[in-house]
Amino acid sequence: MTDVLIIGAGVVGSAIARELSKYELDITILEKDSDIAEGVTKANSGIVHAGYNEKIGTLKGKLNREGNDMFDSLSKDLDFKFERNGALVLGFSEGDMVTLEELKKNGEELGIKGLSILDKEDTLNLEKNIKENVKGALYAKTSGIVSPYEMTIALAENAALNGARFKLNSEVTGIEKVDGFYRVKLKNGEEIEAQIVINAAGLYGDKINNMVSKNVLKVKGVKGEYLLLDKVSGKLTNKTLFTVPKKDTKGVLVTKTVEGNLLVGPNAEELDDVFDFSVTEEGSTEVNDKGLDLINEIPEKRIITAFSGIRPHIKSDFIIEEAKDSKNFINVIGIDSPGLTCAPAIAVYVKDLLKDKIELKEDTSFNGKRKGILRFNELSFDEKNEVIKENRAYGKLICKCELITEGEIVDAINRPLGARTVDGVKRRTRASMGGCQGVGCLIPIATIISRELDIPLNKVMKNNKNSNVIGFKED
Ligand SMILES: Cc1cc2nc3c(=O)[nH]c(=O)nc-3n(C[C@H](O)[C@H](O)[C@H](O)COP(=O)(O)OP(=O)(O)OC[C@H]3O[C@@H](n4cnc5c(N)ncnc54)[C@H](O)[C@@H]3O)c2cc1C
Structure with a gap:
């Protein structure tokens, strides 16, 4: 027992x-x-x-x-x-500014430190790509x-x-x-x-x-769709930008991710019984439009993927x-x-x-x-050489967008609770998370999984269920 x-x-x-x-x-x-x-x-x-x-x-x-x-x-x-990049809740009307004061007071009563109200100038000084019609912001320094x-x-x-x-x-x-x-x-x-x-x-x-x-x-599922942009776009804002929250949702936000991409979303759609994770044109448009209420540009050509999550609300x-x-x-x-x-x-x-x-x-x-897992690309030139001398797998680049080596992928597979699928490798190393979204490295990653786990290549899955990376008849 x-x-x-x-x-x-x-x-x-x-x-x-x-x-x-x-x-x-x-x-x-x-x-x-x-x-x-x-x-x-x-x-x-x-x-x-x-x-x-x-x-x-x-x-x-x-x-x-x-x-x-x-x-x-x-x-x-x-x-x-x-x-801890900090967050700005942006106000665009006098009514919003009143709400921001109330949020600050509420936060302080909850014991949250580092809250302040900024005027327009200070807000734009912190983030220059915020919409010019902003009136001010609640700055939350502890947000991360x-x-x-x-x-x-x-x-x-x-x-x-x-x-x-x-x-x-x-x-x-x-x-x-x-x-x-x-x-x-x-x-x-x-x-x-x-x-x-x-x-x-x-x-x-x-x-x-x-x-x-x-x-x-x-459980009532509440779906939220996102747009994920590349790391060039991630430089558009250092802080997380929120709109003034509504009754049940914090609204669409624009943020740099911890890996340096730009993330825009989520909207909020109440689902019936089925948990449908599909992304839709309407969802993407809503997220894009609401994001553009906060920031001057969301460069369409730099969107690398769209995805959704579902909130388990009771x-x-x-x-x-x-x-x-x-x-x-x-x-x-x-x-x-x-x-x-x-x-x-x-x-x-x-x-x-x-x-x-x-x-x-x-x-x-x-x-x-x-x-x-070692982040090989974040090492200095000399450190990289030392690591490769120890293990040549770190000298072989597999994901050319995120610059992930074979050594990192092998580690992701062989450590405790190691990756068993291509997406498992992705979430542990970022291999296939870049601009090409795995077009270039899906098969090389699957081949490494097949070798390390000693399973046939056509039994390697992209993710959970019946998602064989390649399909061919066994001899
Ligand atoms: C759109 C969206 C945005 C969000 N943004 C934020 C945010 O920015 N910051 C924040 O703090 N929170 C955020 N959240 C909330 C946060 O993601 C969740 O609160 C959190 O991930 C819930 O984790 P969990 O472990 O409860 O659920 P899950 O991650 O779903 O884990 C439950 C696990 O149980 C397993 N399971 C289910 N049924 C069974 C079964 N019968 N047998 C065995 N296993 C089973 C599932 O497979 C699953 O892996 C957001 C959520 C969504 C959807």
């Missing part, structure tokens, strides 16, 4: 796994997909929100500030990129940017190194309450017994809850609690925005919920540090 079973290896499940791996516990994480961060976590804005707009007295308000505070040390310990999957993979790798057991391709199809524990059934017929179950299943958090609890819940606040009718079954669901920012603080909050359920004895062998 496992002590704690976590369902879902998104940023929330992975952060909880790492937090709990500080204690002498047997931890199992079940993930239906073939990699970490395949769900909501893989497609979002990547903003570490300052949190000025969250309601006082809510979990979001509390955990946003606490989570934001944790990013400096967490990113150092786990070696993922994080930059992060790669959501890089962060999540780092959390999961560190949890795994500290003994947490990740079982990928393991979809939960049923949960049985037995006397004092849970029997969790997987699609492949396997059953796992657990003392405590933590439901961190993102868009499917309602289904997992409804397998156990009579308090039936329903109610206005997160649900992080034991199900009322199911002892030791903890829901961590309805984690829509700002869930990425909150994840490290959610993990601590969940750990505290477990205090009176299971003994939390510190594991003295816990190692909270993790080394990320």
Whole structure:
């Protein structure tokens, strides 16, 4: 029997796994997909929100500030990129300026530091490409940017190194309450017994809850589409530019990403029952038009891809609690925005919920540090030569847009919880994330995966399901 079973290896499940791996516990994480961060976590804005707009007295308000505070040390310990680039919420009318003052006051009551109101001149001095008709801005210095999957993979790798057991391709199809524990059934017929179950299943958090609890819940998907531009366009703004938030959404933003691209989006479209990730002409147009309300140009020819993410909305606040009718079954669901920012603080909050359920004895062998994949292109000329002398695979360039070497790809495959698909390599190294979006390196990456994992090339997948990179008949 496992002590704690976590369902879902998104940023929330992975952060909880790492937090709990500080204690002498047997931890199992079940993930239906073939990699970490395949769900909501893989497609979002990547903003570490300052949190000025969250309601006082809510979990979001509390955990946003606490989570934001944790990013400096967490990113150092786990070696993922994080930059406190700051955010400007732009006002374009007198009414907007009143709202910005209210947001500042709300933020200060939540304990958020570094908030100030700027006039037009100071706003334009900070970012010269902002629309000339701006009246002023709320400047939030603590806002930051992060790669959501890089962060999540780092959390999961560190949890795994500290003994947490990740079982990928393991979809939960049923949960049985037995006397004092849970029997969790997987699609492949396997059953796992657990003392405590933590439901961190993102868009499917309602289904997992409804397998156990009579308090039936329903996730409403709210889709957001994005346009991603190249790194030349990333220089158009250093800060994250927001519009004045509406009732349920922060609106379309324009931001530099932590890797230096420009990201514009997301809009907000409520979905019916089907989680449809398609991108649409209307969505792209809406995002582009709303982005152009904030910034002078969004160069069409520099758009490299469009994508969408879906927010798992249940109610206005997160649900992080034991199900009322199911002892030791903890829901961590309805984690829509700002869930990425909150994840490290959610993990601590969940750990505290477990205090009176299971003994939390510190594991003295816990190692909270993790080394990320070498970023070869960021080395000096001499350092590059040294690395190549040690390992010639770093002398072979595979992704010519992002300048990623074979050495980095081999590391991404062979490290704990390593990549098993081309997209797994992409999210760990950025290979195929550049201007050509993999046209040049898809097959070379697949060939390396095939060699390293000793599987036929035609069995290498682009991503999760039946997405064979090449199709040919076996002899
Ligand atoms: C458009 C958009 C923009 C956003 N922008 C931001 C932002 O800028 N900043 C911010 O802080 N937050 C942002 N968020 C919110 C943030 O992305 C989410 O809160 C966070 O990623 C949720 O993570 P999660 O781990 O709960 O869910 P997920 O990442 O979806 O993880 C749940 C996992 O559970 C797995 N699973 C589901 N069912 C089963 C099953 N039956 N068996 C086994 N595994 C299962 C799934 O495959 C998935 O991997 C945004 C969200 C969206 C959609």
